[in-house]
Amino acid sequence: MINQITALESCWHISPPWGQVMPPLVVQMHEKVFLSGSDLSGYCCGVHWEGQEWLYAIVCLGETLYLPRREFYATNLLENATVSTPAFKLGDVVEVDFSEQPTHRIIQGIFSLKNNWLYAVDWRSPILEETASAQSRTIWLADVDLVSMDV
Numbered sequence: 001m002i003n004q005i006t007a008l009e010s011c012w013h014i015s016p017p018w019g020q021v022m023p024p025l026v027v028q029m030h031e032k033v034f035l036s037g038s039d040l041s042g043y044c045c046g047v048h049w050e051g052q053e054w055l056y057a058i059v060c061l062g063e064t065l066y067l068p069r070r071e072f073y074a075t076n077l078l079e080n081a082t083v084s085t086p087a088f089k090l091g092d093v094v095e096v097d098f099s100e101q102p103t104h105r106i107i108q109g110i111f112s113l114k115n116n117w118l119y120a121v122d123w124r125s126p127i128l129e130e131t132a133s134a135q136s137r138t139i140w141l142a143d144v145d146l147v148s149m150d151v
Contacts (some may be wrong), residue, residue, distance in 0.1 A: 015106075016051050016108075018049060018128070022090060025054060025090075026054075028078065029044055029083070029086075030045065030083060031077065032077040034060055034075065035065075040060055041075075042078045046109065046118075047111075048108060048138065065083045083095030094148060095148075096141065104119035106121065106125075108120045108138065118141065120136050123138070126146065
């Protein structure tokens with residue numbers, strides 16, 4: 001019989017938090033959006049999985065707001081900017097060098113910052129969420145810190 005604790009500790013990092021099928025995004029990177037309940041607009045510069053939903057990073061009036069899909073409307077209009085293509089996409093399995101042995105993680109977020117891409121991965125197991133630590137389980141890394149894996 002497989003020890004379930006050992007199995008959880010060895011596979012949590014490549015088990016998608018959203019389940020077997022990744023929920024679709026409602027906007028593309030650099031797409032213009034309108035904020036619900038106001039006449040303000042902004043642009044999507046990132047997304048990451050938190051709780052049980054995608055949170056979108058929306059730049060509006062020089063501030064970055066982190067909003068669920070119900071708080072804005074998509075326009076299908078992309079910002080006129082030349083931005084490089086991200087090296088990784090949501091759901092990709094990557095290798096990260098956290099310690100003595102490189103570890104495999106799944107990309108759970110992507111963020112565009114000053115024409116560079118950052119990627120969110122878990123750096124500690126979700127079962128440790130019950131601890132009193134105020135630190136996030138997610139760490140943001142540049143593509144130079146990650147290696148693509150074929151899983």
